Amino acid sequence: xxxxxxxxxxxxxxxxxxxxxxxxxxxxxxxxxxxxxxxxxxxxxxxxxxxxxxxxxxxxxxxxxxxxxxxxx
Amino acid sequence: xxxxxxxxxxxxxxxxxxxxxxxxxxxxxxxxxxxxxxxxxxxxxxxxxxxxxxxxxxxxxxxxxxxxxxxxxxxxxxxxxxxxxxxxxxxxxxxxxxxxxxxxxxxxxxxxxxxxxxxxxxxxxxxxxxxxxxxxxxxxxxxxxxxxxxxxxxxxxxxxxxxxxxxxxxxxxxxxxxxxxxxxxxxxxxxxxxxxxxxxxxxxxxxxxxxxxxxxxxxxxxxxxxxxxxxxxxxxxxxxxxxxxxxxxxxxxxxxxxxxxxxxxxxxxxxxxxxxxxxxxxxxxxxxxxxxxxxxxxxxxxxxxxxxxxxxxxxxxxxxxxxxxxxxxxxxxxxxxxxxxxxxxxxxxxx
Numbered sequence: 001x002x003x004x005x006x007x008x009x010x011x012x013x014x015x016x017x018x019x020x021x022x023x024x025x026x027x028x029x030x031x032x033x034x035x036x037x038x039x040x041x042x043x044x045x046x047x048x049x050x051x052x053x054x055x056x057x058x059x060x061x062x063x064x065x066x067x068x069x070x071x072x073x
Numbered sequence: 074x075x076x077x078x079x080x081x082x083x084x085x086x087x088x089x090x091x092x093x094x095x096x097x098x099x100x101x102x103x104x105x106x107x108x109x110x111x112x113x114x115x116x117x118x119x120x121x122x123x124x125x126x127x128x129x130x131x132x133x134x135x136x137x138x139x140x141x142x143x144x145x146x147x148x149x150x151x152x153x154x155x156x157x158x159x160x161x162x163x164x165x166x167x168x169x170x171x172x173x174x175x176x177x178x179x180x181x182x183x184x185x186x187x188x189x190x191x192x193x194x195x196x197x198x199x200x201x202x203x204x205x206x207x208x209x210x211x212x213x214x215x216x217x218x219x220x221x222x223x224x225x226x227x228x229x230x231x232x233x234x235x236x237x238x239x240x241x242x243x244x245x246x247x248x249x250x251x252x253x254x255x256x257x258x259x260x261x262x263x264x265x266x267x268x269x270x271x272x273x274x275x276x277x278x279x280x281x282x283x284x285x286x287x288x289x290x291x292x293x294x295x296x297x298x299x300x301x302x303x304x305x306x307x308x309x310x311x312x313x314x315x316x317x318x319x320x321x322x323x324x325x326x327x328x329x330x331x332x333x334x335x336x337x338x339x340x341x342x343x344x345x346x347x348x349x350x351x352x353x354x355x356x357x358x359x360x361x362x363x364x365x366x367x368x369x370x371x372x373x374x375x376x377x378x379x380x381x382x383x384x385x386x387x388x389x390x391x392x393x394x395x396x397x398x399x400x401x402x403x404x405x406x407x408x409x410x411x412x413x414x415x416x417x418x419x420x421x422x423x424x
Contacts, residue, residue, distance in 0.1 A: 055329075
């Protein structure tokens, strides 16, 4: 049961984080194309936002790892 | 191309041995399918320090019933008769509890190595700057140039950008130290026999706690006002806002610790799992498929290693960046609560 839950959970995390980071990448590339001279600032802002999404996704990944390894059972 | 062919030949030259040993162990591997590959053992904390050719057992220091016990290794602790192991955990033989386990572990060694390397580099760079090299002239020497690039990067792109201008200077040493230490610890994890100390939640939590303490100590009056008496909202909504803001104080360092920990942990697990696929394929389809597909898995692992070098440096950067952002957010003083937008607009026009 733990393995099933971990697998489904990891898949949902991948979907969520993928959509989130994809949207950030879309926004960043579009704005760099529109304003190439601000590429440095945009890249910094992009990284900062991507990192927050990554943090949430990794908390989910840790929960999946705990489930899969059966810690606390 | 010739080198790649040589590598493939080298791998193939080894395969008969592998196939022979697999064929011999075939009956055994059916019997004990439990003990395949210890994936977590590669990333977890151990009582020995692994080197390519040997294992160095580390001292155990244990406080039990108000008495300190010192042993040179786990084995000598068991030999003394005072301790036994249960599931690889040291417990007292007479059943009494262990109050404090101050044993030196492999991850602690890597933390020390990271900190000592940081200290050595900054110490020598500082000495050179004192002698005038780099201050009165351009920095000479590869090491000093690399140091200056990194230091200026931390100072200008991280500290100056996210911490208010009148305060950023006193945080630069901390940010630089934490960047270098985490980068070294992450990069140690790339050695095949070593482990990243940052793949241990206690290590990252300690770093996050230091950042948390610095953030709160340097918090301005406005920071605390924002937490307990959020300005510009109806009084009744503070019943919800204040708990959320107080919770937000603690989730920030928590996320900081989890992020670094999970990144470093998952990297190593992924590499060991992909290499483990060789043995999975050997078990499923026989030795020839296992060894043959091994070429592909090894190439994939090599590609992942390049990714891991990037991740190691990016995570060190991200930890430093977020520390700076949190410190900057707390240290900021709002002079123009009422017309923030107009001030921001005026700044845009000026610049």
